[in-house]
Amino acid sequence: MTKPINQAAAAEQFLQDPQRAQQYDQILWNARLRRDQAAASIPEWEQLREIASQIKEYTLTHLADYLEQFEANAKQNGIQVHWAKDGVEHNQIVYDILNTHQVQTLVKSKSMLQEECGMVPFLENQGITITESDFGERIQQLDQEPPSHIVMPAIHKNRQDVSKLFAEKIETDPNNDDPHYLNEMMRQNTRPRFLKADAGMTGVNFAIAETGSFVVCTNEGNADIGANVPRLHIASMGIEKLIPKVEHLAVFIRLLSRSALGSPITQYTSHFTQPKKGGEIHLVIVDNGRSERLGMADFWSSLKCIRCGACLNTCPVYRRSGGLSYGAVYSGPIGMVLDPTFDAKKYSNLPYASTLCGSCGDVCPVKIDLPEQIYKWRRVMAEKKLLSLPRRESMKAAGMVLGNPQLYRFAENVILQKVMKYFPLLFSSKILNPWVRHRALPTVPEQTFKQWYIKNRQPQNTQKKTQKNL
Amino acid sequence: MKVGLFIPCYIDAFFPEVGIATLELLEKLGVEVEYPLDQTCCGQPMGTNGTQQQASATEQLFVDCFKDYQYIVSPSASCVDHVRANLDAIPQTSEVQNVRQNIYELVEFLHDILKINHFPGAEFPHKVGLHNSCSAIRKLGTSRPSELMIASFSKSQTLLEKVKGIEFVTLDRPDECCGFGGTFCVFEEAVSAQMGYDKVNDHFRNGAEYIVSGDMSCLLHQKGIIDYYKMNLKTIHIAQILNGTSR
Numbered sequence: 226m227t228k229p230i231n232q233a234a235a236a237e238q239f240l241q242d243p244q245r246a247q248q249y250d251q252i253l254w255n256a257r258l259r260r261d262q263a264a265a266s267i268p269e270w271e272q273l274r275e276i277a278s279q280i281k282e283y284t285l286t287h288l289a290d291y292l293e294q295f296e297a298n299a300k301q302n303g304i305q306v307h308w309a310k311d312g313v314e315h316n317q318i319v320y321d322i323l324n325t326h327q328v329q330t331l332v333k334s335k336s337m338l339q340e341e342c343g344m345v346p347f348l349e350n351q352g353i354t355i356t357e358s359d360f361g362e363r364i365q366q367l368d369q370e371p372p373s374h375i376v377m378p379a380i381h382k383n384r385q386d387v388s389k390l391f392a393e394k395i396e397t398d399p400n401n402d403d404p405h406y407l408n409e410m411m412r413q414n415t416r417p418r419f420l421k422a423d424a425g426m427t428g429v430n431f432a433i434a435e436t437g438s439f440v441v442c443t444n445e446g447n448a449d450i451g452a453n454v455p456r457l458h459i460a461s462m463g464i465e466k467l468i469p470k471v472e473h474l475a476v477f478i479r480l481l482s483r484s485a486l487g488s489p490i491t492q493y494t495s496h497f498t499q500p501k502k503g504g505e506i507h508l509v510i511v512d513n514g515r516s517e518r519l520g521m522a523d524f525w526s527s528l529k530c531i532r533c534g535a536c537l538n539t540c541p542v543y544r545r546s547g548g549l550s551y552g553a554v555y556s557g558p559i560g561m562v563l564d565p566t567f568d569a570k571k572y573s574n575l576p577y578a579s580t581l582c583g584s585c586g587d588v589c590p591v592k593i594d595l596p597e598q599i600y601k602w603r604r605v606m607a608e609k610k611l612l613s614l615p616r617r618e619s620m621k622a623a624g625m626v627l628g629n630p631q632l633y634r635f636a637e638n639v640i641l642q643k644v645m646k647y648f649p650l651l652f653s654s655k656i657l658n659p660w661v662r663h664r665a666l667p668t669v670p671e672q673t674f675k676q677w678y679i680k681n682r683q684p685q686n687t688q689k690k691t692q693k694n695l
Numbered sequence: 696m697k698v699g700l701f702i703p704c705y706i707d708a709f710f711p712e713v714g715i716a717t718l719e720l721l722e723k724l725g726v727e728v729e730y731p732l733d734q735t736c737c738g739q740p741m742g743t744n745g746t747q748q749q750a751s752a753t754e755q756l757f758v759d760c761f762k763d764y765q766y767i768v769s770p771s772a773s774c775v776d777h778v779r780a781n782l783d784a785i786p787q788t789s790e791v792q793n794v795r796q797n798i799y800e801l802v803e804f805l806h807d808i809l810k811i812n813h814f815p816g817a818e819f820p821h822k823v824g825l826h827n828s829c830s831a832i833r834k835l836g837t838s839r840p841s842e843l844m845i846a847s848f849s850k851s852q853t854l855l856e857k858v859k860g861i862e863f864v865t866l867d868r869p870d871e872c873c874g875f876g877g878t879f880c881v882f883e884e885a886v887s888a889q890m891g892y893d894k895v896n897d898h899f900r901n902g903a904e905y906i907v908s909g910d911m912s913c914l915l916h917q918k919g920i921i922d923y924y925k926m927n928l929k930t931i932h933i934a935q936i937l938n939g940t941s942r
Contacts, residue, residue, distance in 0.1 A: 237885035270844040282767025463930050541872045545886045578883060580876030581832030587842035603745030620746040627736040659881040663888035664919030667709045674707045674714035678730050
């Protein structure tokens with residue numbers, strides 16, 4: 226039996242250190258501001274979003290055809306294509322390739338899909354030594370923590386944390402938290418591993434059907450070192466990464482980094498079309514629940530996602546909860562709509578970690594209706610009877626009182642105007658009433674609006690009915 | 696023009712003065728207003744929690760109360776949004792559809808339907824921070840969301856600018872959510888309170904005397920924070936300012 230993740234409790238824990246929490250919020254909010262600036266500098270920004278959304282929608286509704294076209298072209302280029310129906314199959318395929326090539330050491334760049342498949346622990350269990358090449362992911366790897374953000378995996382750590390971690394794990398000076406120093410020390414730690422690795426792995430940002438090539442975007446060039454130094458390059462790609470033509474790529478490249486970090490383009494946008502001389506490229510195309518998601522009337526459009534992380538940066542709840550509070554591969558708004566497709570019960574609380582403020586939908590570069598999907602997931606959770614007891618029971622009571630004018634009036638006239646007014650202490654327990662933990666109770670007025678209206682405006686024609694009801 | 700006035704439960708119970716200001720303002724502008732006495736709530740709390748089954752009786756009651764009005768007006772964007780976008784726990788009869796089409800949030804109604812240019816007697820010589828709620832901004836579309844690269848507009852500010860003496864402060868995060876979020880404010884208390892604190896502080900830091908909003912639910916939450924931390928800041932509903940009865 227999986228227990229539902231208690232995001233609210235983890236978020237409360239995260240907020241226990243106010244200084245750190247505030248710093249986290251501000252760093253991510255700054256990313257949102259940079260995104261706003263970058264978007265504002267492009268007059269056709271909203272048009273770009275619309276075009277991107279349409280390309281994705283078109284591709285997803287013709288996915289089988291484009292997958293076949295892509296596979297044929299990729300094979301023609303000399304890329305070896307593998308198909309995996311789920312994470313288990315993906316991991317096995319990767320392992321078999323590594324095993325055939327007698328790979329002992331592997332360098333990998335950031336891939337949310339490989340994260341989703343639980344690939345690293347699987348391969349490590351098989352005795353393969355893995356080094357993350359993305360700086361943030363490497364930090365997380367050393368700390369044995371999952372990424373807390375889609376594009377900034379260690380953003381919840383400050384430089385003191387990193388300094389402490391490095392001192393412990395790679396023997397740096399514990400009194401030095403200068404980022405340049407830490408960066409250089411990590412370079413010295415990982416560079417030899419990169420150069421000696423038997424194989425490199427990457428994810429895929431975009432796969433182009435007409436050319437059979439794929440594109441990987443990074444800011445550190447770390448995917449490139451992994452893909453180019455060893456003879457063997459294995460890339461993992463979700464089926465939704467396809468776009469039909471090279472000309473479509475420009476739309477997404479213009480949107481991706483501007484949405485993610487506010488920079489015009491990632492430092493490296495690398496196209497992989499064919500293996501180098503004497504080398505091999507293997508591409509594992511993974512479903513892992515995506516076909517099923519594509520069939521969900523309310524949730525299919527989440528497959529348009531290009532993993533930019535803009536919805537995380539703008540989400541006021543994410544910024545005050547920390548990415549790890551979601552207890553899932555994907556956090557923030559996109560996480561709330563993706564995670565339940567993997568395990569509705571385990572992630573049943575996630576769609577409630579939102580005020581439905583709507584900001585995520587408006588920053589999304591491919592116009593995924595995230596707020597609507599979060600809302601709809603709540604209906605699914607209620608239908609599947611996965612609501613927590615307090616939520617279920619309070620809604621039952623609310624539905625009963627608010628659906629009945631007499632009960633409502635009783636609640637107002639007695640509970641509010643008598644009990645709450647004269648015995649406010651009953652409502653001021655911080656244990657029983659979360660409202661008062663950081664908020665004062667509202668004062669109960671002399672009369673409700675309804676009572677005022679009856680006294681001051683009661684129309685003749687409703688007088689009889691009113692008297693009956695009162 | 697006959698208008699059915701919907702006063703949400705939390706305004707009815709805690710802020711009767713906001714209901715009164717809304718009613719008086721509409722009357723002053725020559726609108727015939729009726730307040731159906733059996734009304735309770737629009738069904739939003741149950742709907743937002745996904746519990747459609749629990750929402751249906753309340754939604755039916757709402758439709759029964761308001762089905763005969765040409766316009767339904769409410770001083771609450773989130774309730775109006777629920778009715779317009781999400782009141783679907785009950786069969787969508789033509790009666791239900793009419794109610795969903797005919798409902799307007801107060802600012803929308805004044806700005807788009809009545810097209811009011813002048814609020815006689817309205818004077819508010821104070822520095823205000825404007826809190827357009829998320830429902831008003833991103834659902835009803837009464838102001839430009841900062842995320843979208845479109846021309847700037849704000850219907851609530853356009854109305855308030857017609858009030859004598861009013862002065863607006865500029866916020867660091869003008870349309871960041873305040874963290875109320877309905878039942879979110881108790882089920883995710885810690886995050887909700889932190890968001891509320893940050894929001895209220897933004898107004899305070901930038902010199903607001905009042906936080907003004909078209910959504911009393913946001914203000915209920917923000918006022919709770921203000922009073923808890925004993926901050927020198929007041930909250931007021933836009934109807935009270937436009938009606939000239941702000942005290």
